[in-house]
Amino acid sequence: MADTPPEALKATTIAKPTRYFALLHRPLKSHLKRFVGLPLILLVALAFSPHSPRGGLIFLEFGNITDILRQISEIGIISLGMTFVILTGGIDLSVGTVLALSSSIVASLLTRTQWGVPASIAISLSVGAAVLAGVMVGVTNGVVIARWRIQPFIVTLATMIGVRGLARGLTSNTNIDIGFGTDMPSVFAGALSGRAVVIGSYVVLSILLALLLSNTIFGRHIRAIGDNEKAAQYAGLPIAKTKILAYAMTGLLAGYSGVLHAAQNHQGNPNAGVAYELEAIAAVVIGGTSLMGGSGSILGTVVGTLIMGVITNILRLNNVDNNLEMIAKAAIIIAAVWLQQKGKESA
Amino acid sequence: MSRRVVYLALVGMFAFLPACHNNQGAKKYFVAFSQCNNAEPYRAAQNQLMEKLFQQKGNVQLVIADAQQDNSKQIAQIETFIRQKPDLLIVAPNERAPLTEVMGRAMAAGIPVICLERDITQPNYTTFIGADNLAIGKMAGQFVVDSLNRKYGKPQGKVVEIRGLLGVEAEMERYNGAHDVLKGYSGIKIVHEAVADWLQSNARERMLEILRAQPEIDVLYGHNDPMAVGAYLAARDLGRDKQMIFIGVDGLGGPAGGIKKVEDGVLAATFYYPLCVDKAVEIGEQIVQDPNFHPDKQYILKPELITSENASQMYQKLTF
Numbered sequence: 001m002a003d004t005p006p007e008a009l010k011a012t013t014i015a016k017p018t019r020y021f022a023l024l025h026r027p028l029k030s031h032l033k034r035f036v037g038l039p040l041i042l043l044v045a046l047a048f049s050p051h052s053p054r055g056g057l058i059f060l061e062f063g064n065i066t067d068i069l070r071q072i073s074e075i076g077i078i079s080l081g082m083t084f085v086i087l088t089g090g091i092d093l094s095v096g097t098v099l100a101l102s103s104s105i106v107a108s109l110l111t112r113t114q115w116g117v118p119a120s121i122a123i124s125l126s127v128g129a130a131v132l133a134g135v136m137v138g139v140t141n142g143v144v145i146a147r148w149r150i151q152p153f154i155v156t157l158a159t160m161i162g163v164r165g166l167a168r169g170l171t172s173n174t175n176i177d178i179g180f181g182t183d184m185p186s187v188f189a190g191a192l193s194g195r196a197v198v199i200g201s202y203v204v205l206s207i208l209l210a211l212l213l214s215n216t217i218f219g220r221h222i223r224a225i226g227d228n229e230k231a232a233q234y235a236g237l238p239i240a241k242t243k244i245l246a247y248a249m250t251g252l253l254a255g256y257s258g259v260l261h262a263a264q265n266h267q268g269n270p271n272a273g274v275a276y277e278l279e280a281i282a283a284v285v286i287g288g289t290s291l292m293g294g295s296g297s298i299l300g301t302v303v304g305t306l307i308m309g310v311i312t313n314i315l316r317l318n319n320v321d322n323n324l325e326m327i328a329k330a331a332i333i334i335a336a337v338w339l340q341q342k343g344k345e346s347a
Numbered sequence: 348m349s350r351r352v353v354y355l356a357l358v359g360m361f362a363f364l365p366a367c368h369n370n371q372g373a374k375k376y377f378v379a380f381s382q383c384n385n386a387e388p389y390r391a392a393q394n395q396l397m398e399k400l401f402q403q404k405g406n407v408q409l410v411i412a413d414a415q416q417d418n419s420k421q422i423a424q425i426e427t428f429i430r431q432k433p434d435l436l437i438v439a440p441n442e443r444a445p446l447t448e449v450m451g452r453a454m455a456a457g458i459p460v461i462c463l464e465r466d467i468t469q470p471n472y473t474t475f476i477g478a479d480n481l482a483i484g485k486m487a488g489q490f491v492v493d494s495l496n497r498k499y500g501k502p503q504g505k506v507v508e509i510r511g512l513l514g515v516e517a518e519m520e521r522y523n524g525a526h527d528v529l530k531g532y533s534g535i536k537i538v539h540e541a542v543a544d545w546l547q548s549n550a551r552e553r554m555l556e557i558l559r560a561q562p563e564i565d566v567l568y569g570h571n572d573p574m575a576v577g578a579y580l581a582a583r584d585l586g587r588d589k590q591m592i593f594i595g596v597d598g599l600g601g602p603a604g605g606i607k608k609v610e611d612g613v614l615a616a617t618f619y620y621p622l623c624v625d626k627a628v629e630i631g632e633q634i635v636q637d638p639n640f641h642p643d644k645q646y647i648l649k650p651e652l653i654t655s656e657n658a659s660q661m662y663q664k665l666t667f
Contacts, residue, residue: 050431058430067430071423173514177444180469193448265418265445266468274417316427322385322413335356 035303037286037336038310045314058317066195072309073202074099074257074264076302079280080209081250083301086284087213088246089226089293090152094141094159095254095280096273098134101167102258106130107176107268110185119184126188127259134255135248137163142244160277167270176268192263201260205253210298222246226293283308286336307336376407376635379433381425383441383465384416387545388573392599393439393463393624395667400628418445425449429456434635437627438472439463447471459634464623465516474630474642478621480517483596483650484524490616490652491525491566492532494592503534504565507557507591509578511545511570521570521596538564543574550577558582564591572597572605572617579613596620598653600665609658619661621648 049059058064078095085092106126115122137159144155178185191197213219221242224232233239262268287304289296311332315325380397384390394411401407412428414421421441428436429452436458440446443466451471453460462472495504506529511518529535539557543549550569558564558581567582569575575595582588598605598619605617626646633640653661 052430053432061430064430067423067426071419071426074419175442175444175514177468179444180447261419264422266447267418267442267444269418269442269445272418312423313427316412316424317430319410319412319431322411322415 035288035300037307037339038303040339041307041310041314041332041336045310048314048318050317059314064313064317066199068306068309068313069199069202070195071312072305073198074261075276075279075283075308076202076305077205077253077257077260078250078276079283079301079305080205080298081246081253082277082280082284083287083289083296083298084209084213084222084246085152085250086281086289086291087222087226087293087296088243089229090145090243090246091156091281091291092138092141092247092250093153093156093277094137094163095250095257096276097160097163097167098137098251098254099258099261099273099276100270101137101163101170102130102134102255103262103265103272104167104171104176104268104270105133106188106259107178107185107262108171110188111176111178115184119187122184123188123191127192130259130262131252131255134251134253134258136251138248138251138254139244141251142247145247146240146243164270171268171270173270175270178262178266178268180266189263189266192260193266198260198264201256205256206298206302213298218242218245223294226295228294279308282333286333288341304336307332374406376434377431378407378409378435378437378631378635379428379431380409380411380437381414381421381428381439382411383414383421383439385411385413386415388599388603389597389620389622390439392601392604392665392667393622396622396624397437397628399667400625404628404632414441416441418442421446422449425453429453429458432456433458435459435461435631437461437463437631440465440467443468459631461627461631461634463627470644473634475645476623476626476630476648477645478623478648478650480520480620481524483618483620484521484526485528486524486618486650486652487521487568487594487596488525488528490594491529491568492535494615495535495565498565501534502532505536505538505561505563506566506568507539507541507554507561507564507578508537509550509553509567509569509574510540510542511574513542518570525568543569543577545571545574547573547577547580550574551581554578554581555584558585558587567591567593569593569595571595572599572608572614575605575614575617576608592616598651598661598665600662600667604665606653606658606662606665609653609655610662612655616652616654619651619653619665621650622665623648 045059046057049057052058052061082092082095109126109129141156141159144150145152178189180186213222221237224237225239225242229239261272283304284301285291286307287300289300311329315328378401382390382394385394398409401409412424414424418441422445425438426449436453438446438450438460440462447467447469450460450467451469454471460472462475464477466475466477491506492502495502498504510522538561541553541557543553554577567575567578569578572595575593579588579593582591592615593613595605595614595617598617600606605614608614609617626648630642634642
């Protein structure tokens, strides 16, 4: 990449912008081909769903569908941010521990602080502080990566370790439980753990970030950097600023996910979120985003997340042995990515 | 390879699913067990015993889901079980607060719920079957006092403690119970405490350092058997294993369990922390068979001291 003369690179970047709107112009059929994995998995799920005592398919029960959506929301929200980072050609391994940190912060602020203000303000401030912590970790990642030019894998591996230590230190290694009563922490957990709130957050954030990626200059910069950073640099794009924003946004989303995690689990847990980063990366990649950066979409990531959620659900509904479940998932991830790639090639 | 082959392979993979899901024939009861973490030896022993006992009943289809020590995963698995409407749901909660709400939902769906070994923050269960770690800690403390009395004729000596994962309830209670007893004896000094996260390998490493720092040790108390064994291995490496006794907790059966280590003379004692499963199967069976049966709200099972005197007998009883 570095050997190519700058002029040629410049030419390719300038030629690129038409591609950013390809999503809108491409015929519907090619969309279907790209996301062939999801309908396939849904068909399989329908075919193998066990029947409820009343005779219907358990998979299609409204409660089961909302179970799936609720279960994928935390990873789903994280993977939205991860999509932006991966599109720039980067990676963020710290999201799982950011989730743990944020869940610990919101729970300890709510349970261990004497707030002299109305509950709604105290809750908003606690949530805000937890999300802000996520943003700060993200900004740190972004600044070190963009300004000091250290590889994203190394930087976020380091913050992943450091933030885990920070979360454990803040909580003295204990989980902070939130009760079920009528006190303020309980109100917080009740308000933010409902299905409507959790699933709604995921849906709204997905739409907002899809628009951000496809309809804004920031989104175009993200793709351009991942596509060819040198060219983007010669074209005068604000590379550092864009990258820092992408990591900050990922931190923000992981932080918000941590808040939902605390509410849903009635607990701030410094040991939560183990391997969440890998699940988020898997969802992004299954959704057809290239780990090399440049190409991919939020819609793809949502599809990838759904595929993972539906697979897990249908295997569990059939009481497949846990070890077998892991092996099956591994095979399905590889097959899904391969099919997505084939779909893209033939599209 | 064409895409079609991959499609076929995927569909084929699912084709075996219905085979795992067999409920034809006579009325079979469907019992779902949500286990917090199969990877711990204690939990694995619970699973084995439960499979064995329900298999003996003959009319029970048992499904065990492993939450891999993840609250969110366990909640998701219980949600799936609620959809499947089992005749009985047994839950070994990973942690108190996070599992409380979903177990309440299972109860609301009309599924009898047995809460196993770890209590939750609200009584969202039909019955709770558990054991008492604080009592184990106290028994361990008393055993330390008695052995030092035998060794020196009075309660004095130096104790090293190897702790499990900090912040975990079993660790705190096994610690506090022992300290409640030991603090009554001014001659007994706890000269070193190390944290080894329940792991034999960690305990061995920590103990090597401790042995360098402490020229005299009389008793090593490990919060579980593997850590006590790890400490023993370190002491043996340095030729000091005969200078002290090693005591552990859990008292699992089988060749890898702590009882075998007592029989082998590695551990002076271990404390059987009840698996709770035999009681759960007994009560669970009554719940599914007899709609009018109302179990007690809780059953707390007693720990047992295992020494060379009763080790072979306990080994028989607790090896499946």
